[in-house]
Amino acid sequence: MKIVDLRVMRGPNYWSVKHPKIIVLKLDLEEQSNVLTNQLPNFYHRLRKMFPGMLSHRSSEGVEGGFFKTVEEGTTFGHVLQHVALELQTLAGMDSGFGRCYPTRNDNEVYVIFSYQEERAGEYAAYAALRITESLIKGEKYKLWDDLERLHEIREDEYFGPSTYAIVTEAVSRGIPYIRLDRYSLIQLGYGKYQKRIQATLTCRTACFAVEIAGDKNATKEMLSDAGIPVPKGTTVYTQEELRRAITWLGFPVVTKPLDGHHGKGATINIMNLNDAKKGFLEARKYSQAVMVEQYITGFDFRLLVINGKFVAAAKRTPAMVIGDGVSTIKQLIDKENNDPRRGIGHEKVLTRIKIDKHTQALLKSNELTTQSVIPEGQEVYLKSTANISTGGTATDVTDLVDPYNILMAERIAGIVGLDICGIDVMTSDIAIPLNETRGAVLEVNAAPGFRMHISPTFGLPRNVAEPVIDMLFPRGQPARIPIIAVTGTNGKTTTTRLIAHMVKHKGYQVGYTTTDGIYIQDKLLEKGDTTGSYSAEFVLKDPTVNFAVLECARGGLLRSGLGFQQCDIGIVTNVSSDHLGLRDIHTLEELAQVKAVIPKSVSPDGYAVLNADDDLVYAMAEGLNCKVAFFSMDENNPRILKHIAKGGLAAVFENGYISIFKNSYKLRVDRVGDVPLTFGGRARFNIENILAATLAGYISHFDIEDIKTSLRTFIPSPAKTPGRMNLFKFPNFEVLVDYAHNVGGLKAIGQFIDSLEVNHKVGIIAGVGDRRTEDFYELGQAAAHIFDEVIIRLDSDLRGKTAEEITQPLIKGIEDTNKEVKIELIPEEMRAIAYALERAEPGSFIAIFTEDVSDSVKMVEHFKVIQDRKILVD
Numbered sequence: 001m002k003i004v005d006l007r008v009m010r011g012p013n014y015w016s017v018k019h020p021k022i023i024v025l026k027l028d029l030e031e032q033s034n035v036l037t038n039q040l041p042n043f044y045h046r047l048r049k050m051f052p053g054m055l056s057h058r059s060s061e062g063v064e065g066g067f068f069k070t071v072e073e074g075t076t077f078g079h080v081l082q083h084v085a086l087e088l089q090t091l092a093g094m095d096s097g098f099g100r101c102y103p104t105r106n107d108n109e110v111y112v113i114f115s116y117q118e119e120r121a122g123e124y125a126a127y128a129a130l131r132i133t134e135s136l137i138k139g140e141k142y143k144l145w146d147d148l149e150r151l152h153e154i155r156e157d158e159y160f161g162p163s164t165y166a167i168v169t170e171a172v173s174r175g176i177p178y179i180r181l182d183r184y185s186l187i188q189l190g191y192g193k194y195q196k197r198i199q200a201t202l203t204c205r206t207a208c209f210a211v212e213i214a215g216d217k218n219a220t221k222e223m224l225s226d227a228g229i230p231v232p233k234g235t236t237v238y239t240q241e242e243l244r245r246a247i248t249w250l251g252f253p254v255v256t257k258p259l260d261g262h263h264g265k266g267a268t269i270n271i272m273n274l275n276d277a278k279k280g281f282l283e284a285r286k287y288s289q290a291v292m293v294e295q296y297i298t299g300f301d302f303r304l305l306v307i308n309g310k311f312v313a314a315a316k317r318t319p320a321m322v323i324g325d326g327v328s329t330i331k332q333l334i335d336k337e338n339n340d341p342r343r344g345i346g347h348e349k350v351l352t353r354i355k356i357d358k359h360t361q362a363l364l365k366s367n368e369l370t371t372q373s374v375i376p377e378g379q380e381v382y383l384k385s386t387a388n389i390s391t392g393g394t395a396t397d398v399t400d401l402v403d404p405y406n407i408l409m410a411e412r413i414a415g416i417v418g419l420d421i422c423g424i425d426v427m428t429s430d431i432a433i434p435l436n437e438t439r440g441a442v443l444e445v446n447a448a449p450g451f452r453m454h455i456s457p458t459f460g461l462p463r464n465v466a467e468p469v470i471d472m473l474f475p476r477g478q479p480a481r482i483p484i485i486a487v488t489g490t491n492g493k494t495t496t497t498r499l500i501a502h503m504v505k506h507k508g509y510q511v512g513y514t515t516t517d518g519i520y521i522q523d524k525l526l527e528k529g530d531t532t533g534s535y536s537a538e539f540v541l542k543d544p545t546v547n548f549a550v551l552e553c554a555r556g557g558l559l560r561s562g563l564g565f566q567q568c569d570i571g572i573v574t575n576v577s578s579d580h581l582g583l584r585d586i587h588t589l590e591e592l593a594q595v596k597a598v599i600p601k602s603v604s605p606d607g608y609a610v611l612n613a614d615d616d617l618v619y620a621m622a623e624g625l626n627c628k629v630a631f632f633s634m635d636e637n638n639p640r641i642l643k644h645i646a647k648g649g650l651a652a653v654f655e656n657g658y659i660s661i662f663k664n665s666y667k668l669r670v671d672r673v674g675d676v677p678l679t680f681g682g683r684a685r686f687n688i689e690n691i692l693a694a695t696l697a698g699y700i701s702h703f704d705i706e707d708i709k710t711s712l713r714t715f716i717p718s719p720a721k722t723p724g725r726m727n728l729f730k731f732p733n734f735e736v737l738v739d740y741a742h743n744v745g746g747l748k749a750i751g752q753f754i755d756s757l758e759v760n761h762k763v764g765i766i767a768g769v770g771d772r773r774t775e776d777f778y779e780l781g782q783a784a785a786h787i788f789d790e791v792i793i794r795l796d797s798d799l800r801g802k803t804a805e806e807i808t809q810p811l812i813k814g815i816e817d818t819n820k821e822v823k824i825e826l827i828p829e830e831m832r833a834i835a836y837a838l839e840r841a842e843p844g845s846f847i848a849i850f851t852e853d854v855s856d857s858v859k860m861v862e863h864f865k866v867i868q869d870r871k872i873l874v875d
Contacts, residue, residue, distance in 0.1 A: 013562030038074035078110040085129035092151035163451040170466035190480035210418035234294030253296035256280035258288030306414035308472040320392030324375025331371040354392035395453035397460030405434035423449025489574030503711035509548035512540035533557025537564025571599040577745035593617040603627035632692035686749035724854035733843040751787035760844035764788035770800030781814020
């Protein structure tokens with residue numbers, strides 16, 4: 001077996017709207033294409049032995065053990081690979097439960113779909129699952145642990161930490177979207193101008209100076225001491241001589257820790273002699289030049305959490321430890337503790353596995369113990385000096401026990417240091433008694449405190465400490481999203497996108513929009529190219545100046561990586577016609593329609609899908625949608641429209657020469673079509689469809705009818721406003737049209753416009769795009785022959801894997817089979833073809849240039865027009 005293609009979906013996509021994060025594998029089964037699992041002896045038993053946890057996989061049976069039952073009865077190896085990939089991720093702490101297998105047109109190939117939590121882990125799981133499945137087929141041994149270890153590493157490198165995960169989950173539960181800005185924990189919550197950012201528990205509201213103060217433990221102690229808060233006596237030292245003098249002043253026991261340390265790294269506690277103090281000093285120096293020496297305060301370690309000035313949670317932290325049973329060695333007790341299903345690698349689970357490191361060895365040695373020592377029953381042995389969860393410690397929730405004095409103290413500390421999210425480490429015998437009565441002390445103040453001990457304590461109630469973070473960043477009633485209008489279809493989507501963006505700008509919004517020619521922020525082109533995929537959508541949604549997004553979404557992006565957003569407010573489908581068929585296994589118009597249908601399926605429940613009622617495939621998309629639906633039509637008497645408005649629905653129609661909106665039984669006339677420049681006096685009927693869709697988008701967005709009308713009248717088609725879309729140039733004796741139309745549907749629409757003109761001779765400069773089928777080239781030739789008296793065939797600069805003959809021959813045949821009277825010229829270079837047509841233009845002729853390079857084509861025509869105008873002036 002081999003993987004033919006692997007795609008990572010990052011948003012709603014052709015394969016699944018509900019499960020946006022999926023891996024799409026195209027798998028060649030090769031020699032296993034006609035073999036089922038029950039035909040291989042012992043395959044079922046080998047699989048079950050390697051992955052006993054697959055018992056929970058229900059598969060299509062819908063019951064526990066369902067997948068194993070299908071394997072025993074006989075299923076495909078693509079199905080096995082799917083479940084192995086899911087189980088690998090689950091075993092590595094990334095539970096992923098969605099999967100499907102779909103046939104392709106090739107009997108040897110299948111599509112294997114499975115979900116992922118971290119995309120790099122999903123990709124790795126795909127290839128690992130292939131290796132494992134093949135080893136199971138061959139009956140060979142396989143070192144599964146190597147793959148699990150690698151997946152664990154990827155998870156620790158890239159997966160959200162527990163604090164980030166908690167905040168993001170809380171945001172998503174409130175409908176606040178997020179974008180991961182890097183491979184670590186920098187996260188954008190919300191879109192556009194309403195966005196807020198977090199990195200773990202640092203937020204865009206966290207003051208830099210407060211983080212600096214908290215990081216300088218000496219400065220923090222001084223500030224707290226001045227405010228009457230009990231802190232340990234101590235000082236900062238840089239040399240061992242200074243260390244000796246400090247200990248003479250403080251007396252034993254003491255604590256050494258790096259001045260700029262965090263997570264307990266480099267800290268040594270309960271030091272009772274000078275030699276151990278020197279060792280602690282050297283350990284701290286690994287993390288900071290300056291070392292703090294403090295009194296060792298006895299008692300229990302507590303963490304108090306303050307968010308936005310309010311105390312929200314408290315936990316008692318216990319260092320990693322084991323309790324003797326009188327029989328087992330310390331090593332055996334640690335192994336037993338690590339077998340607790342709650343313990344995992346890093347942040348994978350509620351607790352972290354205990355590692356026997358140098359610090360553990362030194363701590364045991366100071367108590368005259370080794371890992372082979374047997375501990376009497378009931379005796380506790382601490383394995384770490386600090387109580388951090390990340391080093392194997394445990395946490396007990398004590399939020400409800402904290403004395404009001406200690407709560408006020410914690411809130412004062414957060415205010416004194418200036419932290420919006422503040423973790424305060426306290427040592428005391430009892431957190432239920434005021435700190436000043438227990439002779440306890442505040443040990444540290446932490447910026448970016450971990451939430452793990454609060455959201456998943458070892459003992460006690462979990463606390464939703466992410467809720468007050470989101471309350472702080474997005475107070476109730478404050479928006480987090482910007483309006484999103486998504487536009488798709490085979491033809492007309494760019495013009496519709498630009499028209500809507502113009503309408504939105506007219507209403508005073510700072511609009512960001514994407515099209516096939518670039519990304520625009522407030523009408524400024526920031527990135528040039530075909531920008532209709534997920535990257536481009538996120539580019540707009542990440543911009544902090546944008547408060548309205550209009551996004552063109554093409555089939556390529558939907559099939560390559562999915563949408564760049566989870567939901568839109570309005571989703572428009574202009575039409576579905578033959579284009580790009582045969583690519584990425586989309587062979588039929590029905591399949592192409594399913595791709596485009598991702599947009600209406602991604603509309604929010606309160607939003608609208610705007611659909612073309614004149615297009616059967618688009619109209620059918622309304623079935624089963626969870627949002628509201630509005631239709632547009634070129635026929636006010638379309639039965640579909642009449643049925644829809646009879647039920648109280650919303651529609652836009654072309655009636656009596658007007659753009660009108662039907663709402664219930666009322667008709668709202670917006671403007672006369674002939675007065676809208678984009679229609680070229682009503683002759684460009686395909687643009688009327690685009691206007692109807694855009695008008696509905698404006699009306700649904702609560703724009704006034706007069707504002708919509710003004711926007712329609714001020715949207716002037718031109719190379720600057722609508723590059724490559726009906727760019728018309730009038731010469732003294734002939735006219736030239738530059739358009740990006742590159743498929744049969746687009747060509748026919750332009751043909752209808754040309755037919756409405758009174759011209760003597762029609763010339764078309766056409767080309768077949770290399771990634772189309774032979775029949776597509778033939779149909780393009782047929783369409784051209786119906787429209788033009790003369791056809792000049794050019795070639796794109798990139799033939800996309802085809803030869804020139806493979807493109808031109810079917811084009812020529814399509815023309816000749818349709819109309820042998822059409823004159824045909826073959827001029828491969830686009831600029832030469834344009835020059836040839838312009839230089840030989842007959843009076844009263846019309847030249848239609850279907851261009852690949854809009855910018856250069858427009859420049860060529862404009863340059864030629866300047867020369868012509870000069871000649872007229874001279875004459």
